[in-house]
Amino acid sequence: SQQGEEDPQALSIQEGENATMNCSYKTSINNLQWYRQNSGRGLVHLILIRSNEREKHSGRLRVTLDTSKKSSSLLITASRAADTASYFCATDPSGGGNMLTFGGGTRLMVKP
């Protein structure tokens, strides 16, 4: 079973545009993380936001978290062709433990 659901499932944009992906989850969390997966490869950690944080930045990435709506968004600014990948949100449940449950992912294509 998957904790999160990403929206949209697929996104196609031009290089230079911004890409926004959304994630909704079901249970209370300690933190929410975003991972990237290039085709045929393993997942790579991008950014983590804790349940008491509302926004976080890392380079061209901006993550927001709304615990009242159980949702998060990932914004990639000034996208590049190299950003083409699948993006997944993952959550650690509150109450401890390293459960790390993933959503279904958003497949992003950035056209040069």
Add this chain to the structure above:
Amino acid sequence: EAGVVQSPRYKIIEKKQPVAFWCNPISGHNTLYWYLQNLGQGPELLIRYENEEAVDDSQLPKDRFSAERLKGVDSTLKIQPAELGDSAVYLCASRFGAEAFFGQGTRLTVV
């Protein structure tokens, strides 16, 4: 540091045959995960270890799947017998702290 190492990268077997996947996590990482990933979907947790103890294996089909993590380091995931529906990518990840590190995965094709 080599990162999380998985082998083999690819495996093709006939149905009803056994298969095993191996994972060498990053040194010092207490938490180890095995995930199954179908094409176009997110990783689904099969089993999680804290050191050598399996603390979450509710999603592991125990009639055909087994896993072990001897001495709390390397781990092996086995399927016996394999079914056509087991064709997928099997991902191993390890963790110490907030960030999980993934291996490249083993792509299993059952024919």
